[in-house]
Amino acid sequence: MVDTTPNDKKLLQLLSGCKKNNRTAQKALYKEYYGYAMSICIRYVTNRDEAVEVLNDAFMKVFLHIKKFDKKYPFKAWFRRILINESINSVKKRTGEFNEDSLETAHNVAQQEAVISSIGHQEIVEMIQQLSPQYQTVFNLHVMEGYSHDEIAEMLGISPGTSKSNLSKAKEKLRKLLNKNLESDERVRR
Numbered sequence: 001m002v003d004t005t006p007n008d009k010k011l012l013q014l015l016s017g018c019k020k021n022n023r024t025a026q027k028a029l030y031k032e033y034y035g036y037a038m039s040i041c042i043r044y045v046t047n048r049d050e051a052v053e054v055l056n057d058a059f060m061k062v063f064l065h066i067k068k069f070d071k072k073y074p075f076k077a078w079f080r081r082i083l084i085n086e087s088i089n090s091v092k093k094r095t096g097e098f099n100e101d102s103l104e105t106a107h108n109v110a111q112q113e114a115v116i117s118s119i120g121h122q123e124i125v126e127m128i129q130q131l132s133p134q135y136q137t138v139f140n141l142h143v144m145e146g147y148s149h150d151e152i153a154e155m156l157g158i159s160p161g162t163s164k165s166n167l168s169k170a171k172e173k174l175r176k177l178l179n180k181n182l183e184s185d186e187r188v189r190r
Contacts, residue, residue: 011075018066030059036076037083043140044087046129050094058086084145088155091133127177135170142167 014032017025037058041051061082069078128136137156141147142163147155149163156163 012071015066015069015071015075018063021063026059026063029062033079037079040080040083041087042125043128043144044084044137045090046133050090054086054090055083057090058083061086084141085155088137091137095133123181127174127181130177131170131173135166135173138163138166139170139174 011032014025014029018029034055037055038051041054041058042048045051045054058079062079069075128139131139138152141152141155142149149160149167152158152163153160158166
């Protein structure tokens with residue numbers, strides 16, 4: 001899986017240095033992957049400070065367990081899994097366990113989803129951060145990361161029905177936030 005491109009060679013050198021507890025290599029890996037890590041963490045937590053805390057905890061895990069990394073597999077995928085797990089742990093610490101809502105209690109959600117091209121990335125992230133931690137986490141895992149409801153249920157210790165319910169409610173809440181945003185934009189234009 002490891003190529004011989006300059007970037008892969010550089011990464012292998014950094015990882016080798018990290019395995020030897022080389023602080024310079026650790027700092028370089030942190031700097032190299034900070035933006036990538038932040039883009040994942042910020043989607044799961046409520047603010048930037050918490051995202052930085054989760055990111056730092058994830059890097060600590062990487063540095064502590066770097067010897068377990070198998071270079072036959074992509075580093076980014078291994079690191080992404082650590083970031084997601086740390087984000088989930090942070091949400092659980094902050095809110096307690098996930099609510100067990102069944103799919104039957106979910107509101108009837110309209111099947112049509114509007115495609116809004118005028119909303120920027122930052123606005124979307126801010127809207128996702130307005131969701132409850134449970135809805136936000138399930139939404140990110142399913143929509144952004146591509147996990148199935150069975151996989152999400154196993155990760156979060158909930159049923160697949162609860163995962164589906166939380167996703168449904170998250171989409172409904174986001175729809176309302178989008179509509180509210182569009183209404184306020186419409187009023188500004190008038």
